[in-house]
Amino acid sequence: MSLLEIKDVDISYGKNLTVKKVSMSLEKGEICSIVGESGSGKTTVIRAAMGLLPGGGRVSAGSITYDGMDLLGLTHEQWRELRGHDISMIFQDSGAMMNQTRLIGDSYVEYIRTHEDISKEDAWAKGIEMIERMRLPDGDRIMRSYPFQLSGGQRQRVGIAMGMTYQPKLLLADEPTSALDVTTQAQIVRQFMELRDEYGTSIIIVTHNLGVAAYMGDKIVVMKHGEVVDRGEREYILHESTNPYTKLLLDAVPTLGGKRYV
Amino acid sequence: MFDEKDLLIEARHVTRRFPTNDGRLLTACNDVNLKFYKGKTLGIVGESGCGKSTFMRFMVWLDTPTEGEIFFHGKDITKMKGAELHENRQHIQMVFQDPSTSFNPKMKIKEIVCEPLLNFNRISSSEVDAKARELLELVELPGDFADRYPHNMSGGQRQRVAIARAIALEPEFIVMDEATSALDVSVQKTVIELITRLQREKNIAIGFIAHDLGLIESFAHQVAVMYLGNIVEVMPGEGLSDICCHPYSRALLNSVFDLKMDFSQKIKAIEGEPPSPLDLPQGCPFSNRCPDCVDDCHHTKPTLTEVAPGHLVACHCCAR
Ligand SMILES: Nc1ncnc2c1ncn2[C@@H]1O[C@H](COP(=O)(O)OP(=O)(O)O)[C@@H](O)[C@H]1O
Ligand SMILES: Nc1ncnc2c1ncn2[C@@H]1O[C@H](COP(=O)(O)OP(=O)(O)O)[C@@H](O)[C@H]1O
Ligand code: SF4
Ligand SMILES: [Mg+2]
Ligand SMILES: [Mg+2]
Numbered sequence: 001m002s003l004l005e006i007k008d009v010d011i012s013y014g015k016n017l018t019v020k021k022v023s024m025s026l027e028k029g030e031i032c033s034i035v036g037e038s039g040s041g042k043t044t045v046i047r048a049a050m051g052l053l054p055g056g057g058r059v060s061a062g063s064i065t066y067d068g069m070d071l072l073g074l075t076h077e078q079w080r081e082l083r084g085h086d087i088s089m090i091f092q093d094s095g096a097m098m099n100q101t102r103l104i105g106d107s108y109v110e111y112i113r114t115h116e117d118i119s120k121e122d123a124w125a126k127g128i129e130m131i132e133r134m135r136l137p138d139g140d141r142i143m144r145s146y147p148f149q150l151s152g153g154q155r156q157r158v159g160i161a162m163g164m165t166y167q168p169k170l171l172l173a174d175e176p177t178s179a180l181d182v183t184t185q186a187q188i189v190r191q192f193m194e195l196r197d198e199y200g201t202s203i204i205i206v207t208h209n210l211g212v213a214a215y216m217g218d219k220i221v222v223m224k225h226g227e228v229v230d231r232g233e234r235e236y237i238l239h240e241s242t243n244p245y246t247k248l249l250l251d252a253v254p255t256l257g258g259k260r261y262v
Numbered sequence: 263m264f265d266e267k268d269l270l271i272e273a274r275h276v277t278r279r280f281p282t283n284d285g286r287l288l289t290a291c292n293d294v295n296l297k298f299y300k301g302k303t304l305g306i307v308g309e310s311g312c313g314k315s316t317f318m319r320f321m322v323w324l325d326t327p328t329e330g331e332i333f334f335h336g337k338d339i340t341k342m343k344g345a346e347l348h349e350n351r352q353h354i355q356m357v358f359q360d361p362s363t364s365f366n367p368k369m370k371i372k373e374i375v376c377e378p379l380l381n382f383n384r385i386s387s388s389e390v391d392a393k394a395r396e397l398l399e400l401v402e403l404p405g406d407f408a409d410r411y412p413h414n415m416s417g418g419q420r421q422r423v424a425i426a427r428a429i430a431l432e433p434e435f436i437v438m439d440e441a442t443s444a445l446d447v448s449v450q451k452t453v454i455e456l457i458t459r460l461q462r463e464k465n466i467a468i469g470f471i472a473h474d475l476g477l478i479e480s481f482a483h484q485v486a487v488m489y490l491g492n493i494v495e496v497m498p499g500e501g502l503s504d505i506c507c508h509p510y511s512r513a514l515l516n517s518v519f520d521l522k523m524d525f526s527q528k529i530k531a532i533e534g535e536p537p538s539p540l541d542l543p544q545g546c547p548f549s550n551r552c553p554d555c556v557d558d559c560h561h562t563k564p565t566l567t568e569v570a571p572g573h574l575v576a577c578h579c580c581a582r
């Protein structure tokens with residue numbers, strides 16, 4: 001049984017059928033990259049798997065199961081149990097998701113205390129430990145900062161630290177490095193790979209950077225206009241696929257020492 | 263490597279310091295010397311906050327350096343005023359990352375594209391329709407987009423409109439600040455093809471800010487790498503990945519996820535982030551992150567030195 005199984009899923013916003021008959025599955029410890037141009041439905045698909053579709057959005061056909069459990073039928077309470085513990089989501093700018101007027105540490109402590117019954121002091125210590133595990137030195141200083149006092153890369157690491165607090169089995173990451181410098185992007189990608197290697201975390205990463213998608217993904221799913229148009233192991237997608245859209249995307253990526261326009 | 267008679271713009275010893283709220287000075291650009299040539303692209307790369315935009319903004323009179331000069335046809339643009347400034351503004355244009363924020367949403371595309379022409383009395387209002395169509399065709403957009411509004415277009419289409427507007431006055435120099443960063447790769451490719459074609463046809467000099475070295479390498483004639491306000495390496499764009507030798511440039515290169523890389527290798531990311539420009543390290547600005555740092559690096563700041571024709575490096579360890 002796959003860890004996550006998305007099967008023939010349709011998703012609509014109001015009357016608009018946005019995502020059509022999308023299927024994908026993920027095994028334990030596997031990383032799957034979703035690529036495709038903006039508006040192709042990547043965010044919509046992974047938000048549906050997290051039960052976090054924005055207002056007006058709903059899964060109108062198909063099934064999504066996690067470890068054999070039907071996610072579409074879960075109650076609010078059941079979702080609360082699952083999120084953070086089993087499944088976590090990381091967004092493009094984790095900092096923007098935090099309350100800007102509260103210390104990072106206060107938000108983190110609150111997050112921890114909605115998931116487990118521990119004292120504020122213990123929660124604070126746990127926050128520091130997680131932050132430092134994500135290679136941010138001086139966790140206490142980070143906890144005592146406001147989101148705007150950190151760089152984008154630092155905020156993203158805090159977001160990953162929060163998402164990893166309970167070592168979820170599945171991480172859904174939506175363009176987690178798109179707002180970052182290439183150097184910070186490389187650090188964060190390395191971090192994700194270590195999570196998988198150390199904890200066996202399964203990851204779905206949505207990215208428009210095909211280089212990142214190829215480096216991270218054991219397999220790659222290509223989306224266009226709300227549909228999956230191509231999928232396969234990395235080597236297949238990069239070298240064997242004859243899908244014209246996949247080839248168009250790959251051909252557009254500049255490579256070092258590659259084609260020049262002048 | 264470049265013909266000096268094609269020299270169009272030369273920045274000499276350009277420095278910009280911003281006063282901070284607590285009375286200190288932040289050096290965003292430090293003694294920058296760069297040359298732009300007709301028909302050629304100079305790419306500037308470096309992590310965010312290293313001073314790329316601060317430097318390019320001088321070219322379009324959005325800011326003035328604290329020290330230094332910028333010569334355009336032999337005249338210092340930083341000192342221009344009145345009629346001379348107005349006259350010269352036509353020759354230098356800028357395209358930003360997100361054109362939607364620089365367009366007035368109530369203006370039709372034809373008004374947006376022709377506004378600079380009207381401002382400089384190059385055309386009359388009766389000529390707007392025809393001129394707009396001509397410009398839109400130049401950037402490969404259908405002529406009937408002229409009557410649309412910017413919100414009815416995709417990001418790539420809006421960026422084409424911004425380029426059409428920038429070339430309307432037939433400028434000699436165009437500054438592009440992360441102009442393709444927000445676009446999908448397939449759209450980015452068509453925009454790069456477009457600007458390189460226009461550059462060939464009209465002999466335009468381009469200053470292109472980007473953070474993707476692979477992209478820069480694919481079309482820049484010359485590349486400058488910036489770190490904490492300093493230019494640390496200047497080199498030809500062609501074959502950049504083989505010739506670049508400054509440890510910071512190499513670190514940037516190693517951070518690129520390239521489709522042709524060996525996916526089984528761990529990515530060689532340099533640690534940390536650049537220090538605050540308010541708190542510069544002694545000696546070499548890169549010394550606290552540099553894997554090759556030696557004792558001297560903490561005391562003496564390396565200067566840009568020519569290691570090959572058209573290739574300058576500021577590093578104690580790689581000046582051959
Ligand atoms: N909250 C929403 N309400 C209505 N339409 C939406 C909403 N979110 C996304 N969409 C539409 O769904 C489509 C897919 O969007 P999205 O999943 O965000 O794509 P991607 O992440 O691939 O860029 C787009 O056409 C977008 O306009
Ligand atoms: N108007 C300003 N006032 C104070 N500091 C500024 C101003 N503009 C830029 N800076 C600072 O100058 C440095 C360089 O910024 P910028 O040129 O925007 O970098 P880049 O374009 O390379 O990301 C940054 O530290 C930035 O915070
Ligand atoms: S001068 Fe020293 S610290 Fe600076 S880049 Fe060269 S080796 Fe590194
Ligand atoms: Mg998205
Ligand atoms: Mg900038």
